Amino acid sequence: xxxxxxxxxxxxxxxxASLELGCxxxxxxxxxxxxxxxxxxxxxxxxxxxxxxxxxxxxxxxxEAEFIKSKFSFNLRKPSVQWSDTAEYFCAVNADSSASKIxxxxxxxxxxxx
Amino acid sequence: ExxxxxxxxxxxxxxxxxxxxxxxxxxxxxxxxxxxQSAKKPLELMFVYNFKEQTENNSVPSRFSPxxxxxxxxxxxxxTLQPEDSALYLCASSQTSGSNPWDTQYFGPGTRLTVL
Numbered sequence: 001x002x003x004x005x006x007x008x009x010x011x012x013x014x015x016x017a018s019l020e021l022g023c024x025x026x027x028x029x030x031x032x033x034x035x036x037x038x039x040x041x042x043x044x045x046x047x048x049x050x051x052x053x054x055x056x057x058x059x060x061x062x063x064e065a066e067f068i069k070s071k072f073s074f075n076l077r078k079p080s081v082q083w084s085d086t087a088e089y090f091c092a093v094n095a096d097s098s099a100s101k102i103x104x105x106x107x108x109x110x111x112x113x114x
Numbered sequence: 115e116x117x118x119x120x121x122x123x124x125x126x127x128x129x130x131x132x133x134x135x136x137x138x139x140x141x142x143x144x145x146x147x148x149x150x151q152s153a154k155k156p157l158e159l160m161f162v163y164n165f166k167e168q169t170e171n172n173s174v175p176s177r178f179s180p181x182x183x184x185x186x187x188x189x190x191x192x193x194t195l196q197p198e199d200s201a202l203y204l205c206a207s208s209q210t211s212g213s214n215p216w217d218t219q220y221f222g223p224g225t226r227l228t229v230l
Contacts, residue, residue, distance in 0.1 A: 004156070034218075036219075036221075043118075043220075043221045043222065043223055044157075044204065044206075044221040045220075045221065046218045046219070049217075049218065090157060092157075101159065101170065101172070102159055103156070103159075104156045104157035104158075104159075105156055106154070106155060106156045107156070107157075
């Protein structure tokens with residue numbers, strides 16, 4: 001069965017530290033990949049997405065993610081985090097053979113110490 | 115953010131009650147979704163509606179019954195629920211096309227459901 005793994009359940013960083021959140025999926029075909037973010041008290045919203053083309057995707061608020069097909073990974077990165085990045089981050093995958101399915105990871109809670 | 119609204123925001127119900135959750139999207143999208151978000155579990159897709167037609171039922175028990183009367187409104191009818199159904203129920207919408215059936219989803223704030 002297809003799955004999405006986010007191995008870090010809770011990450012705590014200080015401001016200005018660099019961030020990398022892991023996302024791995026299990027599916028060998030073409031995939032669409034997403035990172036969603038949920039700030040405290042706010043709706044889940046899209047951070048960035050990859051459908052095709054350049055595997056390095058830039059999103060909002062200085063975030064980027066790199067699709068590495070050989071590693072089945074789509075890790076999220078930010079060179080210098082801010083206190084306002086405190087949120088829960090969800091990776092999601094849609095495999096093209098399951099056009100009506102999307103699978104989310106269990107989420108990573110990011111806490112930034114001011 | 116008023117793109118996708120959900121009512122009620124909180125609901126407490128007994129196992130014998132019947133209630134409905136409502137979702138409305140003001141974005142002109144053609145697809146709507148119901149998700150279940152439980153503590154410490156991945157977000158689970160429940161139902162997908164494209165152009166008002168249900169295209170996915172992700173093995174959801176029949177005590178959850180969706181209804182999509184038009185592309186702007188989505189309901190989730192609940193009856194004889196179990197305590198383990200307590201969760202945050204999220205609605206989302208998107209604009210789908212043949213080449214990109216899955217594009218950015220816009221989520222509502224959710225309904226926090228507690229089943230006693």
